[in-house]
Amino acid sequence: MQHQTPPQQGRPWETQEPVRASVPSTRANHLTDNVLPVRPALVDRGSSERLKPGMVQALIESGNALAMVLAGRKALVQANELVLLDADFLAQSLGEAGVRPEHVIYLGSPLDDDHIAPGTGIVLFVLADALAPGTSGIPKAAEWAGFRDVAAQLDALHTALFVEASAIANWHSTHTHCPRCGARTTVEAGGWVRRCPEDGSEHYPRTDPAIIVTVVGADGRLLLGGGGPVDAKNYSTLAGFVEPGESLEQAVVREIFEEVGVRVTACQYLGSQAWPFPASLMLGFTALTSDVEPRPDGVEVTRARWFNRAELQDAVLQGDVVISSSLSISRSLIEHWYGGVIQDRPAGS
Template identity: 40%
Template sequence: MPEPALSRAAVDRAGEHRTDEAWLSAAWLRSSTRVVLVAQDHTLVAEDGAGQLEVVLLPASSAPDGTRYFLGSDTAGVDYFAVSVPSLRPYRTLGTREAGLRETGTLLSPRDVGLLVHAVALDAWHRSHPFCPRCAHATDVAFGGHMRRCPSCRTEHFPRTDPAVIMLVTDTEDRCLLARNAAWQEGRWSVLAGFVDPGESLEQAVRREVLEEVGVRADSVRYAGSQAWPFPASLMLGFFASAANPAIAVDGEEIAQARWFSRARLREAMVEGVVALPSRVSIARVMIEQWYGEPLPQTPSW
């Protein structure tokens, strides 16, 4: 399967430096160090001379105050940090604009998308975990932004990632099963997905979710690939599976519609405008196009 857009990266996370406060302080002072500003899942971007979209990277000396995250180092010896800010507006300059991962994920270089995914995921966790869940005391940022430590009970807390399975199911005619979530507007379709239950294997989660949502029994579960989905803290684990029974019975609560699509019918439905697939920033689109055999038309997506 082709590499999903948000799985690309070109910077070594250099985890061995996270516990070395002296090294982190020295790295921040280097003239070569570069900083990504992050607000929610947005940053500042600009076009280079060749029309390539780039994340705006500031020298550390120009970066504002804020919670700081160490993102890693590249082969040229450049160290990268992110700084969390409440708003990007004060830092916009001529030629720059605010943009989010959903918009830019397929347009950025591996270096930039890897930095932004890392920064967005860390920032989402820090913003939602300011207090110790054991004693409710305010916690302090540590390990270069990869941990929070409670000064009261000394408990160490690490960023969480919620595993979710996402699966493309086919039947004996090699048709693809697509569904529409009840919360989505008319015309939005995608493959099935769901969070992994405690004590459950990934393959068990695939079978359970497919059965619960559309009444289809899945077998021949095969791993396809993964993609970080930091909205706010998921890891999407992709699978292909076969249907042991083709009869569909949607749950009526989470899933409003589900249908088998042949390749020809899916293309027709997209051209007709009755089916909009996820954008290419999502592993769902990568999986659908893997099944289809080539990129699908650039029709409206979501």
């Protein structure tokens, strides 16, 4: 998610501060500011079509489907793109090689894509093992890659497909049996429902809500924290899971106090990002505090530090601080506070 407000060049962030980098006005982080830009869905998930029994098999046999392939948490990629194979060809090739996919799931149909004809379905083949390229219908030049390894190179549609595929595959891998009676459940609705054959109960894919927050002090500075070794350079927004029976705002207040010991007095929702590694939905907030002395819990957060805008940009450029990559909502939230794009340290410097 890119923040779309351009930085206002040449304006000091505070009149008392020496200008060390070109930074935007402090107004950028005011709570009444715009939320993060909404990214429209790129895939029509076909939530009514997929209810038809046998629709996935029929779609594959129609010859109008492309296959994405996932094994473990890795997808087949080639030349910075997901490999999308003819689904019928892949199904036959796997069959001839005696390979039975763990799951075959309908992901949907891309909307307005330049390369994929309208109405083409995308089917996810989840394999138990990463088959060697050049065997069983897997192209010779393809390779297996995790989301973090390739996400920066993928286009928006392929990123969306990788995220959706990971989310649904992760759910199937950990929700194989009925939580009521322990019977193995069967898959329905193109892979989006599991049903218990014993008691008929239906089970739906699960998403775990987590809040992720920029904590802003009364002076406009941003509080970032990090885990691991106390001298590590990575700093991030603070985050934690929402507990059952808790509102999002209550989760923000509780988590921030637990992790860094500051009391949040107001918070505002800014936007979200699916992060199914394995099953999170990150709900982005900005929050205010009057407290000035962070007390890291020493477990999840081992260090916490206030930054003004110039300090943060300088520290990133100097390599003294590493913040989250531009793939993450953490970066979008930090840049929302900053009021523009934060320049990364040039590669190799």
